[in-house]
Amino acid sequence: MSERPFLETFRLRVTPITPVHVGSGELLEPYAYLLRDGELWVLDPVAMLEALPQGAADRYLEALEKGPFRAREALLELAARHDLGSAVAWRAPVSEDFQDVVSEALERGRGELGVRVFPRSLRGPYLPGSSLKGALRTVFLFDRSREELAADFDEGAFEWEGERDLRYRGRVWQLEAPGSGRIRIPAGALRGRKALSPNQSFEAFLLGNYLEKSNRGTGSKEGKAEISRDPFRTLLVGDSSPLPTTAFSVVEVHGSRRRPEQGSTGIRILAETWRKGSVEVDLRIHRGMQEHPGSALHVRRDREGKATPASTHPPSLRALAVAAYERYVLQAERELDFYEARGWHRAAREMERVLDVIEKCLDDEGRMRKPYRFPLRLGFGSGELSFRLSEFVEYENARMRRIDPASRKLAEGVPMGWVLVEVLE
Numbered sequence: 001m002s003e004r005p006f007l008e009t010f011r012l013r014v015t016p017i018t019p020v021h022v023g024s025g026e027l028l029e030p031y032a033y034l035l036r037d038g039e040l041w042v043l044d045p046v047a048m049l050e051a052l053p054q055g056a057a058d059r060y061l062e063a064l065e066k067g068p069f070r071a072r073e074a075l076l077e078l079a080a081r082h083d084l085g086s087a088v089a090w091r092a093p094v095s096e097d098f099q100d101v102v103s104e105a106l107e108r109g110r111g112e113l114g115v116r117v118f119p120r121s122l123r124g125p126y127l128p129g130s131s132l133k134g135a136l137r138t139v140f141l142f143d144r145s146r147e148e149l150a151a152d153f154d155e156g157a158f159e160w161e162g163e164r165d166l167r168y169r170g171r172v173w174q175l176e177a178p179g180s181g182r183i184r185i186p187a188g189a190l191r192g193r194k195a196l197s198p199n200q201s202f203e204a205f206l207l208g209n210y211l212e213k214s215n216r217g218t219g220s221k222e223g224k225a226e227i228s229r230d231p232f233r234t235l236l237v238g239d240s241s242p243l244p245t246t247a248f249s250v251v252e253v254h255g256s257r258r259r260p261e262q263g264s265t266g267i268r269i270l271a272e273t274w275r276k277g278s279v280e281v282d283l284r285i286h287r288g289m290q291e292h293p294g295s296a297l298h299v300r301r302d303r304e305g306k307a308t309p310a311s312t313h314p315p316s317l318r319a320l321a322v323a324a325y326e327r328y329v330l331q332a333e334r335e336l337d338f339y340e341a342r343g344w345h346r347a348a349r350e351m352e353r354v355l356d357v358i359e360k361c362l363d364d365e366g367r368m369r370k371p372y373r374f375p376l377r378l379g380f381g382s383g384e385l386s387f388r389l390s391e392f393v394e395y396e397n398a399r400m401r402r403i404d405p406a407s408r409k410l411a412e413g414v415p416m417g418w419v420l421v422e423v424l425e
Contacts, residue, residue, distance in 0.1 A: 010283045010317060010423055014127060014240065017354050017418040019249060019273040019411040022131045022379035023116050030113035031064060031071035034079055035099055040115070040248050041088045048087035056082065069109055090124070092272065094248040097412050101250050101268055116271040116380070118246060119239075125272070127240035127279055127378075135376045136324075137203075137232055138389075140315050143323035144206040145392050151181035153330065160391045166205070168198060171222040172212055173205040183392045200225040207231050208313045231314040234286040244277030249411045251381060254344065257406040263344070265407070271380065273411055280424070285317065317423065321372035324421075327391075328375040329358050335415065338408075346413040354418050371423040381409035381416030 034041045049057045056078055063074035078084065105111030118125035145151070151162030162181020167174055169186075183202075204210035204225035211224050253267040332355050339348040354375075361373045368374075409416055 006287055008285045008287055008317075010285075012281045012283050013278050013422045013424055014132070014281055015278040015420045015422070016274050016276070017357050017375070017420055018350055018415050019275050020127075020379050020417055020419060021116065021251070021271045021273050021381065021411075022118060022127060023271075024119040026117055028115035028117055029071075030068050030102075031075050033115065034075065034084070035094060035102060038093055039091045040094045040098075041084075041091045043084065043087045044089040047089075048084060051084060051087050052078065052082060068113065069106070072106065072113065090120075092246050092248060095250065095412060097250045098248050098270060101270065112268070112270070114270065115248065116269065118243065118272050118274070121239075121242070124242035125246055125274070126242055127274075127281070129237035129239045129281065131378055132240075132281060132376070133232070133235065133237040135378050136235070136237070136315070136320055139320055139324045139327060139376070140232075141203060141206055142327045142389055142391070143319060144313060145183065145389055146181075148175060148206060149179070149181040149183075149392060151392065158334070162392075166392075168202070171198075173202060173210070173223050181392060182394045183389060184394055184396055186396050197222070197224070204230070206313075234314050236282075236284040236286070238282040238284075240279035240281045243274050243279060246272050246274050249273045251409050251411050251416070253407050254347075254410055255342065255407040269409075271411075273416075283317070285315070317372065318368075321374040321423075322368060324374040324376055325358070325361050325368065328377065329355070330391075331377075332358055332375070332418075339415075344408075344410075344413070347408070347410055347415050350414050354415070357420055373420060373422040376419050376421055377417040378419055379417050381411070 028042060032043055032045065034043065049060070052060065060071070060074050060078060063071045101111075102113060105113050119128050120126070145166075146160065146162070148166060149160075149162035149164050151160045153159075154161045160181050162179060164175050164177045165179030165182050165184055167176055167184045185198075201210060201223035205223065207230060209226045209229035209231065211226050213222055213224050249271060251269040251271050252264045253269075254264055255262050256265055332351060336348060336351040336355065339345075339351055358375045361369060361375070363369050
């Protein structure tokens with residue numbers, strides 16, 4: 001029987017089911033783009049200044065000092081008098097809603113006209129590997145949570161129920177039995193400036209790289225994450241091939257905690273979205289590090305430097321695929337109920353389509369198809385339901401026990417962030 005390779009490489013194809021936006025942190029200011037013939041033209045500022053006569057360039061720079069709206073007006077005046085085609089760095093289609101929002105803001109002289117964009121290389125926009133790896137990590141944390149909590153899904157109650165609880169108390173995480181399958185957190189413990197250590201130690205508890213350290217002065221204990229033994233160090237996800245197409249859309253916030261059934265709140269965000277075509281990504285699993293007994297994953301050192309065996313939970317492709325399907329098929333059903341209850345009909349229709357795609361991850365006998373395919377949620381608008389373990393987490397506060405958000409970000413009425421991942425043979 002042949003041994004498994006030291007480093008396994010899988011080629012993944014990622015296809016958007018609904019609009020996806022993963023931000024680069026860059027914001028296109030209103031004086032850096034033009035709308036022309038149903039497209040948004042992104043301008044190279046250096047090329048534009050070089051293409052303009054000296055006096056026109058000076059007037060544009062003076063307008064920049066007076067604020068974004070004055071600079072935008074100056075840009076429109078320049079575009080009407082001069083050919084700026086040579087200054088276009090890249091372009092993409094825009095929706096009618098996007099054009100309407102920009103026109104309305106210009107007429108009023110106020111409003112947010114900055115545009116969120118994807119990361120870009122010289123080859124074009126791409127899906128960063130860190131975004132995919134983060135989504136896979138959340139899926140694996142979900143799988144480890146239900147295992148530690150001994151939780152099963154109750155179809156009647158449409159809730160996860162378990163035999164144990166995981167509680168954060170006195171700066172350490174502890175399993176308690178009997179329980180109801182909940183991760184119990186004091187309100188505010190995982191938010192704000194002091195949240196880094198509890199967050200890291202929470203993930204470490206589930207992944208197996210958790211260590212309790214005693215404070216020499218007080219004798220109290222504190223849970224810490226041993227970063228060098230994080231099992232996700234063995235999983236590498238590359239950046240994607242270039243996105244085949246993108247388009248500019250309006251993302252609107254619908255609903256609020258005070259008025260959960262409210263439609264658009266009037267909060268509108270301009271963003272580049274990926275809706276069509278597929279990209280490919282390399283996923284590498286370092287089996288050598290996972291299995292070798294001398295690697296950092298399997299060795300823990302005490303204060304004197306003595307090595308002792310340690311147990312971690314390294315991810316496998318099958319575990320990730322199964323957990324992703326089992327988590328997101330339930331989340332999609334919950335989202336469909338959410339949209340139907342609020343009368344957001346277009347969003348509900350889109351979620352029915354998402355569920356159709358997810359159900360095709362199984363064969364006719366209800367088993368995962370091979371090669372594996374599974375859903376994920378990525379990026380902007382995917383919400384707390386995705387990146388927090390909302391199935392299990394409860395805050396120990398009478399006013400806020402569950403963390404289900406009351407609002408949703410919709411790209412012109414459509415839920416965001418749903419993708420299908422397929423393993424290519």
